[in-house]
Amino acid sequence: MTGVSLGMVTLVVPDYDEAIAFFVGKLGFALVADRRESERKRWVEVAAGSGLRLLLAKAATDEQARAIGRQAGGRVGFFLYTDSFDETYRAMQAKGVVFVEQPRHEPYGSVAVFEDLVGNRWDLIQPAGTSQ
Numbered sequence: 001m002t003g004v005s006l007g008m009v010t011l012v013v014p015d016y017d018e019a020i021a022f023f024v025g026k027l028g029f030a031l032v033a034d035r036r037e038s039e040r041k042r043w044v045e046v047a048a049g050s051g052l053r054l055l056l057a058k059a060a061t062d063e064q065a066r067a068i069g070r071q072a073g074g075r076v077g078f079f080l081y082t083d084s085f086d087e088t089y090r091a092m093q094a095k096g097v098v099f100v101e102q103p104r105h106e107p108y109g110s111v112a113v114f115e116d117l118v119g120n121r122w123d124l125i126q127p128a129g130t131s132q
Contacts, residue, residue: 006052008045008055009053009054010054011055011071011116012057012064012071013058013068013117013118014058014065014068015058016034019056019117020044020056022117023054024046025095026092026096026097027048027097028091029046029047029048029054030046031044032045032046040058043055044056068118068119069118069120070119070120074121076121076122076123077120078116078120078121078123080124080125081126082126083126083130085109085124085125089112092124097114099114100114107128108127109127109130110126111123111124112124
């Protein structure tokens with residue numbers, strides 16, 4: 001199938017403004033959209049670079065609230081790529097991002113696992129063969 005790409009993924013969060021503060025303030029994502037859809041719903045998109053966007057969606061039901069922080073069942077479910085691992089790692093630490101593992105070097109690249117504001121696990125990764 002040609003002409004198809006994955007453009008956005010939903011991340012369920014408890015609060016729009018806290019999520020924006022984390023992704024924009026701590027991870028350096030760009031705020032792409034923040035518009036009110038109704039009294040309780042906003043359309044909030046953030047992006048890192050020019051690729052995939054995250055739709056930050058405030059939980060509206062008990063079922064959605066139960067998914068917060070466990071969207072990948074406790075596994076790493078999101079991957080944040082960098083071309084300067086050490087610099088990005090230090091900058092994220094300085095902004096209070098919680099790393100749950102120490103950086104390590106694997107055949108596929110340099111990696112460290114961190115948690116977002118609600119406990120979802122992410123890999124910060126610099127793929128092997130990219131400049132440092």
